Amino acid sequence: MARKEPELFYHPVVGGMSPAAIALFNFQAFQPPSAMPSIPASQNQPPQSSLFQQVEVEPMRPHLLTQPDFKSTSLAPYSERKAMTLLKTATCAVSGHILPQNDMIRFVISPEHKVVADLTGKLPGTFMWISAERQIIKKAIWRNSFASQARDNVEVPDNLLEIIEKGLEKLALQMLSLSKRAGELSFGFSRADEALRSHSAGVYVVAKDSSENGREKLERLAKHQELPVIEHWTCAELSAAIGEHNTNHIALSKGALGQSFLELVKKLNSVRSEK
Numbered sequence: 001m002a003r004k005e006p007e008l009f010y011h012p013v014v015g016g017m018s019p020a021a022i023a024l025f026n027f028q029a030f031q032p033p034s035a036m037p038s039i040p041a042s043q044n045q046p047p048q049s050s051l052f053q054q055v056e057v058e059p060m061r062p063h064l065l066t067q068p069d070f071k072s073t074s075l076a077p078y079s080e081r082k083a084m085t086l087l088k089t090a091t092c093a094v095s096g097h098i099l100p101q102n103d104m105i106r107f108v109i110s111p112e113h114k115v116v117a118d119l120t121g122k123l124p125g126t127f128m129w130i131s132a133e134r135q136i137i138k139k140a141i142w143r144n145s146f147a148s149q150a151r152d153n154v155e156v157p158d159n160l161l162e163i164i165e166k167g168l169e170k171l172a173l174q175m176l177s178l179s180k181r182a183g184e185l186s187f188g189f190s191r192a193d194e195a196l197r198s199h200s201a202g203v204y205v206v207a208k209d210s211s212e213n214g215r216e217k218l219e220r221l222a223k224h225q226e227l228p229v230i231e232h233w234t235c236a237e238l239s240a241a242i243g244e245h246n247t248n249h250i251a252l253s254k255g256a257l258g259q260s261f262l263e264l265v266k267k268l269n270s271v272r273s274e275k
Helices: 019-029 134-143 145-150 160-181 189-197 212-224 235-242 256-272
Strands: 009-011 015-017 089-091 098-100 104-109 115-118 126-131 185-187 201-206 249-253
Touching: 104 145, 115 160, 126 134, 126 145, 134 145, 134 160, 134 256, 160 185, 160 235, 160 249, 160 256, 185 189, 189 201, 189 212, 189 249, 201 212, 201 256, 212 249, 249 256
Parallel strands: none
Antiparallel strands: 009 015, 089 098, 104 115, 104 126, 185 249, 201 249
16 A cells, blocks of 8 residues: 655755644744843853853934035045046157147149148048148148158249248138137227226237227237237238128137137248248
8 A cells, every 4th residue: 555645844944844843943943042040140151252242332422323524535636636638649750759730731732733731631632730820831832751651752942931921821810710700809999998907808819900099909909918919911811801891800709700700810830920
């Protein structure tokens, strides 16, 4: 006769158990602890071990429940870091110095083997960078550095320096016109004076043939704020550039357009200077 296996029950902790084992387990688990016999206080009790001495727990203070003050942490080395700016550089083909491209002029060899001053930096072809200094450009023409870069005979215009000057002047005047369309240009004495007094101007442009009365006043305001004063063009040239009449005073706002205008004027001054 086959032996009948005892019926087992599954316990979530122990596993499979018989009914008897489950009853014994439940009985021992929920049996209240036996009362300890009281010991008279008059009897000498041995000292308790230090591991079982009663320790008074200090209640948690309210200020420890608050969030930590991150302002008190020392984060100065990280918060004072400035954003990195990527400045494009190039090697001058004449001096061999590594300079920012904003202070250089890009020359391109055309398919007709002619040297072209690429003032906008967008023309294709074999190119070279030369420092925007009159003496350096003269040396490049005298050495014929363009031919060595192209490894072929090239034609250099006789009036290359004059072409560069006129091109930089044209780009600078176009930048003034673009600033006017962008709403970053104040022209006229009253508007320029207001822009300078509100510290919103970054460049002050004055006509070479303007009257001395208003010119001295606005120049004083600009120099007090350490702003550059540009006086390369006449009233007629400034008026034609921005499409207005009798323009003697222009205040260019701070920003990227004003910075680009100053870079063009800086190149123009460097190309014109004999130093």
